[in-house]
Amino acid sequence: MASLPLAEASLFLDLDGTLAPLCDSPGDVRPLAERTSLLRLAGERLAGRLAIVSGRTIESVDAISEGACAAVAGVHGLQRRTAFGGLETTAPHPRVEHAAALMAAFAQGHPGLLVEHKDQSAALHYRGAPNAEPAVMEFVQRLAETEALEVQPGHLVMEVRTPGPDKGAAVRAFLSEVPFRGSTPIYLGDDLTDEPAFAEVAARGGVGILVGRERPTAARARLEDPSEVLAWLAESLQRGAFKLGRAFSWAA
Structure with missing residues (x-):
């Protein structure tokens, strides 16, 4: 075509x-x-x-x-x-807000990370700290499992989201x-x-x-x-x- x-x-x-x-x-x-x-x-x-x-x-x-x-x-x-x-x-999964709070606590120990809370999801951006990728990926994978959320990987960002x-x-x-x-x-x-x-x-x-x-x-x-x-x-x-x-x- x-x-x-x-x-x-x-x-x-x-x-x-x-x-x-x-x-x-x-x-x-x-x-x-x-x-x-x-x-x-x-x-x-x-x-x-x-x-x-x-x-x-x-x-x-x-x-x-x-x-x-x-x-x-x-x-x-x-x-x-x-x-x-x-x-x-x-409707937002009831654990998204808690997941965003845990992301914020994690980001405090890793300069350059940014948390974005979007009601139905929470994202951890690491464009400002690309070397933190292994730690971010491991943390978010564990977070999704414990909070019963879906993982949404992206470009220099890892997100947990409401299933849907x-x-x-x-x-x-x-x-x-x-x-x-x-x-x-x-x-x-x-x-x-x-x-x-x-x-x-x-x-x-x-x-x-x-x-x-x-x-x-x-x-x-x-x-x-x-x-x-x-x-x-x-x-x-x-x-x-x-x-x-x-x-x-x-x-x-």
Whole structure:
């Protein structure tokens, strides 16, 4: 598939590492006028068949995207807002708050670690202390076992989350609804958390696009970084079709 007309496509976009560069702290990511305008235009040209699928909460996604996207899945699928504003959320596991407190205590003994509590999950970021990875991974694995939570590994982050839908399930739910139903999906993401979504779109005849360095993935194509993503999106909207061939590095 060298290209896909906008009229036949739906587009699903991760945020951190895909639409926006990764930062040491999630709070460092800010709105960007160019990105906001591009998302608004994409939503118009796709007749609403656009969704952001993120590990962030829906509230955080809205703040960074300036509300440019109606359909949003947050906390890796545990929160979902439909294109028409309907809200679905998985109730937080009662042990998530305790897990976040234990993460905070652990982080105090390891400079550079950052804890992010997102209601249904708690994340331990170690971008500021990459050498702490073995200790972080061991701690979070044990924490998930003792608190009966799921482990969600990511890029320089380990997360414990409420059991429930993942990003693949979120994409599947969107595709069962108007205006996404019957379209061919394209999904862009950079992290291990995006792999269920890559697999979901592939099963539906769509295309997953990995953003970042090459690695084993269910995605079929790759873009280098968020700046390339925005350039690709702008060009695709101008052409009236998503380019899926030339200028891509195809995954093996």
